[in-house]
Amino acid sequence: MQRIGVFVCWCGSNIAGTVDVQAVSDALQNEPGVVFSTNYQYMCSQAGQDIIKNAIAEHKLTGIVVCSCSPRMHEATFRKTAAAAGLNPYMVEIANIREQCSWVHKDMPTGTEKAIILGKAAVAKVNLNAPLKPGESPVTKRALVIGGGIAGIQTALDIAEAGFPVDIVEKKPTIGGKMAQLDKTFPTLDCAACILTPKMVDVAQNENIRIFSYSEVEEVGGFVGNFDVKIRKKARFVNEDICTGCGICTEKCPQKKVPNEFNLGMDNRRAIYIPFAQAVPKVATIDADYCTMLKTGKCGVCSKVCTAGAIDYTQKDEIIEEKYGAIVAATGFNPISMDKFDEYAYNQSKDVITSLEFERLTNAAGPSAGKLVRPSDGKHPHTIVFVQCVGSRCAACAEKGKEYCSKICCMYTAKHAMLTRDKYPDTDVYVFYIDVRTPGKAFDEFYRRAVEEYGVHYIKGMVGKVSPEGDKLMVQASDLLANKQLHIEADLVVLAAAIEPDKSARPLATQLTASMDTNDFFTEAHPKLRPVESPTAGVFLSGTCQGPKDIPETVSQASAAAAKVIGLLAKDKLTGNPCVAASDELMCNVCSSCERVCPYGAITYVDKEFRMPDRTTRVRRVASVNEAVCQGCGACTVACPSGAMDLKGFATKQIIAEVDAICR
Amino acid sequence: MNNSTENLQKEIIRSSGVNPKKCMRCGKCSATCPAYDEMEYHPHQFVYMVENGDIQPLLESKSLFQCLTCFACIERCPRGVEPAKLVEAVRLAVIRKQGANHLKADDIPALLDEDMPQQAIVSALRKYSK
Numbered sequence: 183m184q185r186i187g188v189f190v191c192w193c194g195s196n197i198a199g200t201v202d203v204q205a206v207s208d209a210l211q212n213e214p215g216v217v218f219s220t221n222y223q224y225m226c227s228q229a230g231q232d233i234i235k236n237a238i239a240e241h242k243l244t245g246i247v248v249c250s251c252s253p254r255m256h257e258a259t260f261r262k263t264a265a266a267a268g269l270n271p272y273m274v275e276i277a278n279i280r281e282q283c284s285w286v287h288k289d290m291p292t293g294t295e296k297a298i299i300l301g302k303a304a305v306a307k308v309n310l311n312a313p314l315k316p317g318e319s320p321v322t323k324r325a326l327v328i329g330g331g332i333a334g335i336q337t338a339l340d341i342a343e344a345g346f347p348v349d350i351v352e353k354k355p356t357i358g359g360k361m362a363q364l365d366k367t368f369p370t371l372d373c374a375a376c377i378l379t380p381k382m383v384d385v386a387q388n389e390n391i392r393i394f395s396y397s398e399v400e401e402v403g404g405f406v407g408n409f410d411v412k413i414r415k416k417a418r419f420v421n422e423d424i425c426t427g428c429g430i431c432t433e434k435c436p437q438k439k440v441p442n443e444f445n446l447g448m449d450n451r452r453a454i455y456i457p458f459a460q461a462v463p464k465v466a467t468i469d470a471d472y473c474t475m476l477k478t479g480k481c482g483v484c485s486k487v488c489t490a491g492a493i494d495y496t497q498k499d500e501i502i503e504e505k506y507g508a509i510v511a512a513t514g515f516n517p518i519s520m521d522k523f524d525e526y527a528y529n530q531s532k533d534v535i536t537s538l539e540f541e542r543l544t545n546a547a548g549p550s551a552g553k554l555v556r557p558s559d560g561k562h563p564h565t566i567v568f569v570q571c572v573g574s575r576c577a578a579c580a581e582k583g584k585e586y587c588s589k590i591c592c593m594y595t596a597k598h599a600m601l602t603r604d605k606y607p608d609t610d611v612y613v614f615y616i617d618v619r620t621p622g623k624a625f626d627e628f629y630r631r632a633v634e635e636y637g638v639h640y641i642k643g644m645v646g647k648v649s650p651e652g653d654k655l656m657v658q659a660s661d662l663l664a665n666k667q668l669h670i671e672a673d674l675v676v677l678a679a680a681i682e683p684d685k686s687a688r689p690l691a692t693q694l695t696a697s698m699d700t701n702d703f704f705t706e707a708h709p710k711l712r713p714v715e716s717p718t719a720g721v722f723l724s725g726t727c728q729g730p731k732d733i734p735e736t737v738s739q740a741s742a743a744a745a746k747v748i749g750l751l752a753k754d755k756l757t758g759n760p761c762v763a764a765s766d767e768l769m770c771n772v773c774s775s776c777e778r779v780c781p782y783g784a785i786t787y788v789d790k791e792f793r794m795p796d797r798t799t800r801v802r803r804v805a806s807v808n809e810a811v812c813q814g815c816g817a818c819t820v821a822c823p824s825g826a827m828d829l830k831g832f833a834t835k836q837i838i839a840e841v842d843a844i845c846r
Numbered sequence: 847m848n849n850s851t852e853n854l855q856k857e858i859i860r861s862s863g864v865n866p867k868k869c870m871r872c873g874k875c876s877a878t879c880p881a882y883d884e885m886e887y888h889p890h891q892f893v894y895m896v897e898n899g900d901i902q903p904l905l906e907s908k909s910l911f912q913c914l915t916c917f918a919c920i921e922r923c924p925r926g927v928e929p930a931k932l933v934e935a936v937r938l939a940v941i942r943k944q945g946a947n948h949l950k951a952d953d954i955p956a957l958l959d960e961d962m963p964q965q966a967i968v969s970a971l972r973k974y975s976k
Contacts, residue, residue: 645877660873662876
């Protein structure tokens with residue numbers, strides 16, 4: 183028989199406000215096995231923990247029940263307390279009488295009744311608890327960063343700096359991501375390339391970093407500290423080790439009509455290409471969808487002009503298998519498609535562009551060599567209308583756009599407007615806004631400069647429609663403060679399109695068993711206190727894959743994720759969770775149900791010798807659980823038809839005892 | 847807000863199925879409205895005034911009958927507020943109110959023309975005689 187102690191926490195008035203804590207500790211005093219029961223204002227405080235420790239010693243307790251907040255909050259705390267007093271930490275049970283009781287009930291009698299019932303269930307369970315000992319697993323001291331934008335770059339550099347090897351997997355032929363496509367960066371207006379490309383070079387030169395460019399994660403197995411990852415290195419038909427990046431092939435390739443994705447399709451590139459001059463790795467890639475040689479077997483110009491002999495038309499996709507201790511998702515964002523926003527005529531006129539296209543249009547390496555011209559006729563625009571919140575802050579019922587604020591548009595639009603007025607003072611610039619949102623260091627000052635020093639016309643209201651008429655764009659909009667409808671004859675319309683997570687994030691989350699929100703942003707383990715960790719152990723989040731953010735925030739978060747990874751990789755061993763499945767070999771009927779449902783591949787079948795009643799020996803196949811791989815989800819215990827599979831710490835008889843206690 | 851205005855506000859919100867609180871004041875409805883210049887109160891003002899219970903001026907406004915019911919505001923509202931349905935609800939509130947007709951039965955003969963269907967004339971006389 184157990185000797186159980188019950189400790190009821192008031193949590194100030196959080197619990198005591200709706201639950202009569204004295205009544206709860208009195209009621210539980212009479213439960214089977216309970217030898218001590220008390221209540222205290224803050225059980226998690228030092229004084230509260232001392233009450234528990236003293237009671238364990240004084241009453242020779244073999245198990246304890248703490249009626250307090252959710253086990254997610256303080257289970258670890260109370261397990262440590264018990265361990266410090268010499269009790270096995272898995273002899274501790276938490277009855278959640280805060281989140282699942284006091285916070286959801288309004289009147290004292292109901293709250294108290296439920297708290298007593300929850301307490302009884304926990305007592306019934308502890309009666310059947312057995313001491314458990316966690317196993318240990320080694321840590322592979324190598325990290326994987328998925329995505330080579332500024333977030334992935336910063337995370338990889340910081341991890342490498344701490345002395346651990348890092349691999350970056352980037353699906354494009356070069357690292358750099360969206361930041362490489364930007365012209366200037368707010369609020370200081372330093373050029374994006376000038377601050378990004380040195381970091382890209384640092385990555386390339388760091389001995390601890392390997393870049394798998396033009397590669398994608400194919401499969402993820404294993405668990406924290408011991409991930410097994412398969413990476414598909416797509417065939418680029420160029421030998422990376424030999425190619426010098428001289429670029430002659432990209433000049434001689436006769437296939438000239440390939441939309442250049444780096445310039446968002448506003449100009450063309452060749453079928454063999456280097457995305458931009460500062461690409462890392464600076465290696466050519468053949469676009470198999472457009473290459474005449476790969477499609478018809480006739481051409482071979484690049485191979486003829488390549489003095490290094492790097493072209494290899496027979497190259498195949500390669501699968502790389504590697505072990506990692508930690509994985510960082512840094513998959514980034516894209517602007518949303520403008521297809522559902524017909525009113526802005528994006529698909530009807532070349533002179534209606536998105537803000538990212540505007541970045542390329544003003545960039546010296548862009549399609550117009552940095553001259554701000556209309557994409558349709560190459561003429562200088564004299565009136566430019568910027569529209570904010572295109573697809574951001576849309577209600578779900580509106581069935582287009584995103585519900586969230588994309589966060590960066592107010593600032594980059596102020597930047598675009600300001601730079602335009604600075605370089606082309608003869609241009610009239612209008613910005614239509616719903617709210618100007620500029621929280622951030624030196625951000626509001628920046629926006630005010632656009633208005634006060636650069637004379638940008640900020641108008642509170644939305645654009646209702648854009649209609650191309652001749653070579654003009656007729657913009658019909660609201661000026662809410664003047665209570666007027668405006669009609670502006672514009673030469674260029676720039677849409678601040680909402681941002682969304684990259685499409686590769688959803689399948690990646692499935693591979694990582696990492697959770698996502700309804701918008702496909704990765705969910706953090708705790709929105710405030712664990713913002714760079716995924717709820718899946720060993721998976722960390724960096725940059726816009728977690729939520730919209732600007733460059734300073736992305737870099738901060740990237741470094742934070744790196745710090746978490748370093749903390750993990752610095753350990754030699756990880757303590758596992760002892761609440762894992764175990765099979766009763768005598769009851770196992772070899773049906774394989776458990777093996778099939780196990781999401782972690784923790785169950786295998788082994789041949790084992792059994793001594794039969796007639797003293798013969800028989801070999802039977804039985805289920806065997808790899809405790810280091812099992813995550814304790816319990817799927818196998820439900821699937822097992824013979825009841826051979828059980829979960830330590832959550833045994834079927836323990837659960838039934840809890841249910842019985844609740845129903846009694 | 848007195849009781850009758852509050853009831854009218856509730857009735858308009860109920861019959862239109864519109865929740866004016868969803869409005870984020872972006873003005874896209876008024877930006878998109880083709881009848882904007884004809885209207886005394888513009889679509890975004892309709893939403894704001896109903897939300898605040900400022901219904902009386904709307905009941906008396908010609909704007910009610912200037913709305914083309916083209917539904918451009920409904921189509922483009924990013925918050926799914928549906929201003930045109932609100933205009934329609936206020937319009938119905940006016941039409942259904944006895945003795946507050948915008949026409950009198952005596953005005954009808956002057957409006958007649960030969961293309962007008964007989965049925966319309968009869969129903970107009972019935973309606974506006976009340």
